[in-house]
Amino acid sequence: MKKIIELPIIVCGEFVYPGDDYIEIEYTGGIVARITKANDAHIDKIVSYREKLEDIPLHQITAYLSNFGRAFIDPNNEIRKEAVKYGSQVTGYSTEMIDRDYWMISEYLMSPHVSYNLLDAEFGNYQMLDGWVTNQMARVRVYPRGRAFHVLVGNVPLASMYSIFRSIITKNQTVVKLPSRDVISALYFTKALIEINGPDHPISKALSVIYTPPKGDTFKTLIESSDVVCAWGKGDSLKSIKELVPHSVSYLEHGPKRSYSILKLHNIDLDKAALRLAHDMTVYDQEACLSPQRLFVIGDPTDFIKHLKKWLNKQAQLLPKGRVNMDAESHLLRLKMEAKFRNWLIEEGDSGWTIIEADPYLVTDHPLGRTMFVHRINSIEDVIPFLDDETQTISLYPYNKDFVEKTGHLLCAHGVSRICETGLANYPREGFTWDAVYALPYFVRTCYMDAEFNTISKYGRRDQAEHYISGCYGNPGVDSEEIKSLLFDEDLQW
Template identity: 30%
Template sequence: MTGHVVLPAPTKVKAHPFMVWGERVEPDGDPRILEYPNGAKSAIPRLTPALVERLENPPTDLAETPLQEIVAYLNRIGHLWNNEEYARRRLYVRELKRMHGYSQQMADAEADLISATLRAHAQLHDMVAVELGHRQIMDRWIPREDAEVRAYPRGRSVHILPGNVPYSTTVSLIRALLTKNTSVLKYAAGEPATAVALAQSFTDLDPTHPVTRSVSAVFWERDSELGRQLLGSADVICAWGGAEAVNAAYRNCSSEAIVVPYGPRRSFTVVGKDADMARATRGIAHDASMYEQRACFSTHQVFTDAEPEEFADLLQKELERYEEMLPRTSVTADEAAQAAMEVAAQQFLGQRVRTGSWGSILIADPAGVSELPSARTVFVHPVADLAEVSQWVDPTVQTIGLAPWSLHEQLRHELARRGACRFVEAGLSPFFRLGGSHDGLQPLQMMTRMVAVEAPRLNYGKGMVVPIDQSEFLEHRRLRDLLM
């Protein structure tokens, strides 16, 4: 078996607080115990009616806080995280290793990514400009043809966060803050570290700042009635993860609420025989190693018209290189079993299989693949013509990596028409570019209300040569004269 099944962790139970609008809520005499796949445990508070009432009534809102102040505050938090001696960062790295079995390199990379994202002040302003039309639209009225428009927050956002990619918490929270929504971060049972660490780092800098007072990090069980109440009172729900998480958001939201769904999705790579194979296989190894293929953007399959054994030789060398550069995160017993079963199934079918401590490569017909395991398991699918790839694309496909990059010109229209959301050069799947979409959405648009002040009667309007007087139009049948 190629995956690393973790050894039991120390049985000591660590206490983790909730963060409620900038204040710590410690586990009481009857804490909820979270147990992680490697055996580590944490004691957390239980959600109570009193806590729900507090969560439904934020002490502040961000509507009157200038966007530049929100971005500047995030930048200052990011500089804290950029310091490897910052206590909150050091504890976070330690917790990723304890809870998830992350290697030191992977845990450091996650903390570095949080820091870089928070410090990207220019890009955060640009995100608003790209998705909402103007970087100042959250703060003032922007002229737009015959109207002035301004974006307003929807109100209180609830985030159902995933356990597979810690960085998703940072992304989800930043989108809420840029649109001035208050945030209740409902972390996954297997990943409390990021939401709590971010909320605590806000209090480290300024416990009274509006950003600090607009963020909470809590947990509730899937079948919790109090959790359903919080979802039902939310103005916008960001639902990450599997179908159950997304469906729960739709089931429990109010009729006025907006649900922003992220997942479940799958991703793959297409490699042409004329690609720079060294660069292509290195990129695929990266896309299959980050988060051990647990992310929606992770590459699991490679379709190629190149000679498959030669391609697999190169890919194996790069996966071996990544085993040293980014040591593997411990996998759960279920993940290890799923990967082992798929390897055995493909061997039984007579497919060509290579496996080792670096992962697995299975050269197989895509029609014979029943599961897409994690643990750096990559399927190589030989095809006579790259146009055949289209039959394996549907709306569950998120990201398609390409090598050489010129392939996007011949493939993107048909693959997009069939459901693909995103095209990147092989090796860039985990890196989301400014201006791109997320699962086919522009999330900031869904997290705001666009309000318009339209021009008065005496403004003729674009393309018109008469005042807009509706009564006169009706009385004298002048609707035909609107455009002259």
């Protein structure tokens, strides 16, 4: 029997629940999401919205986000309880995994200093969002581009919420295209922001969330009417989106990535290393780009694998494995048959994990689902053939300074975006880059206000300043006293 979940869309802060015109998306287990179909009037209202948000002080924006965090951190919050229930049913992740994501985003946003730290990291000074900041001979300020359109994917609920946060903190209008894989996380995050802060708040009015097929006039209209497009997805889908983005529109994409882990077995605590890797494998059942898919081991991994098995079982008790679809089961079954044919060591657990000690050159595909390929290597250099610009994160253990700096320099020069300690693969911390770039600058225009004409040198050398300006004006020479007197006032500022 079908279970229908009725979901609204959000149009400029207003909830529009399904009437006679809706879209249904079917999921495993008889779950059907029935969501309002956005009509021309809805889209016209979204693209007509042009309220200026740049004059909202940053402290009011962080307060808006903090209000959400303090309310949503409560596991008994009714919106959160509903979001966890429906999110698990739709995505297939366990309720524990979904609930963890809502706890994380609440914990993150309830402390305003986290937002300020992020802005400091990506802009150099958070004050650039509220006023002009001196930089060398200029003053600079960032302004929102206007309308940010997010094309989301559903494999990582937290990423959808974080993407929305980016355009809110940079004072943009936010428009979201929900992914069919997860129509809950971004919708309920936005719904909670509005209900907790009130629909009349100017930030609430700047929030819109819809579901529309990725091909069609509605999707094209939203892209062409936006000032920045942030797209998440696979290569083919990103290629088709990029072709629709006008030349003057800022475009930020987060494409398919994969991650690995490196373990150096020399005087280490095997339990500590195994617990950390087991957790990195467990989160999102490896469907996140940050989740390690291969483990390269310097040394004999036999004893370590015994410890890893133990901690994978313990992690499964805390964060149970989610629903596995038939395609994923078939993929894993084929992989196990291949491993047996090649006489590779296979370890399996009742909680749904798989460990395969394999020849790294013969592994061509990965089934995810808490599966780890283990490869014996002699040195870090042996990892290089498996790196390219789609390699996201390499986690290392142990994480001592000499090992990290040498390894990080070598691997990042071959395409790796991020180095972290094993156990932190899914938790980028303040100062991090995403896919080797800072993302927030894509959401703003960085404007420049030059200094006065008389402020022509920052080093106090009047002779050099006069020489430079004279050259710029065609070297008027000593006979052109009138020009020199007009150019070089006595009150030059340094």
